[in-house]
Amino acid sequence: MKAADTGAHAKFALIGPEGDFDPRITAHRGDLADIALAGKMFAPHYAEPMAMRCSAPKAMIRRHSGKDHEAISELLHGEDFHVLDIAGDWAWGYCGHDGYVGYIPVHALQHRKKTPEPTHLVAARAALIFIAPDFKSGVIKRLPMGARIACGEASACGSYLKTGKGFVHVRHVQPIGTKVVFDGSNGTAALAEQLVGAPYLWGGRSGDGLDCSGLVQMIMMLTGVAAPRDSDQQQAALGAEIAADDSLRRGDLVFLPNHVGLMVDQERIIHASSHSMQVSIEPLADVVARYAADSDQPVLARKRMS
Structure with missing residues (x-):
């Protein structure tokens, strides 16, 4: 996240009037906007987004910073969030998967460069991450349907995939990008x-x-x-x-x-x-x-x- 100069030496210029925009998916507020909007929408300052990723099982996205404000969406484990501003415990930016704009707790995020690229989605209602490739072993965490995780090689028994800090059962995940027949029995x-x-x-x-x-x-x-x-x-x-x-x-x-x-x-x-x-x-x-x-x-x- 880096603020862009909008002073005398700035190279940004608004060409023509601002058009209508959907505030839900347009990273623009009174004092700051995504640098991608420079030349399209006026803002006192623009910022380059910093790529982060959700490290918590899930985290609510709110209309304004603070837990007492309305929840507008949710970021799931492994999903990207592009941060434009951080103030206190809250980050403002937009989701990588749908562009939805809002505030999320900073503690739920980790820099994307420090996290492995997700390979699988949790396709069951929830998935448990086990300490060992054995359902009798301890559980490290629980991830909800829709969460993204990075999976490596299969276990010796073939029933589990190695993740960064444990093992997930193959029945609970599917590769990202899986295509499904829409009106079929598995749709x-x-x-x-x-x-x-x-x-x-x-x-x-x-x-x-x-x-x-x-x-x-x-x-x-x-x-x-x-x-x-x-x-x-x-x-x-x-x-x-x-x-x-x-x-x-x-x-x-x-x-x-x-x-x-x-x-x-x-x-x-x-x-x-x-x-x-x-x-x-x-x-x-x-x-x-x-x-x-x-x-x-x-x-x-x-x-x-x-």
């Missing part, structure tokens, strides 16, 4: 079904707690698809529109006002719901009826990944 809906009963957590996006768009983003990540963070962004970026006369099928996405879920079959949806305060499966008709009480258009879009 997005099957991955989401592992999370039934997980608590609803505003801003969460891990197997330990998550919101509706956090669920979809994580499941897409596990199928090798990069998805934006929020449901309106996902509606614009993911899949193709399903024709009005075409029935829904397993793996389809259904978008409602500020909400999204995955179909597990033609009639039922799996979603992280603030109504039930957990990840649940219920008839789509029931969900639509609840939203229809407050909206003239309860279903905004139906999308298919293929």
Whole structure:
């Protein structure tokens, strides 16, 4: 992280008026902005991002610095965070996987150069890191679904992979970039079904707690698809529109006002719901009826990944 000169000798110039921007994914605040925005948006100072990586199992990202402020997303173990400013115990910057901007505790981060490059994702609801390649050995830590870890050679028995400080079972991880059939038995809906009963957590996006768009983003990540963070962004970026006369099928996405879920079959949806305060499966008709009480258009879009 290095501040850039904006004084008399600065080489930055704003060309034309500032356009509209999404503050969720634009690293710009009143006093500072990402140097990549120089010439596009005015700021008294610009900074070069410092590449960091989440070393904690997970860490909440907040709208403002301080634990009492709203959580807006979550950074998972092994994910990158580009730091533009550090003040006290908080770092301000943006996530490497989706560009989401916010504040995160400094203690949850480690310089990326000091951490191995992740090779695998936790694809089970959670993974345990054992001291030895034996499920009877002690547990070093627990990582939630979606966490990224660097794995080396397999153990002698072939059931465990070596990590930096222990061993993880091969059934709990998958190589980063794995492609999955979207409507097959091992597709997005099957991955989401592992999370039934997980608590609803505003801003969460891990197997330990998550919101509706956090669920979809994580499941897409596990199928090798990069998805934006929020449901309106996902509606614009993911899949193709399903024709009005075409029935829904397993793996389809259904978008409602500020909400999204995955179909597990033609009639039922799996979603992280603030109504039930957990990840649940219920008839789509029931969900639509609840939203229809407050909206003239309860279903905004139906999308298919293929």
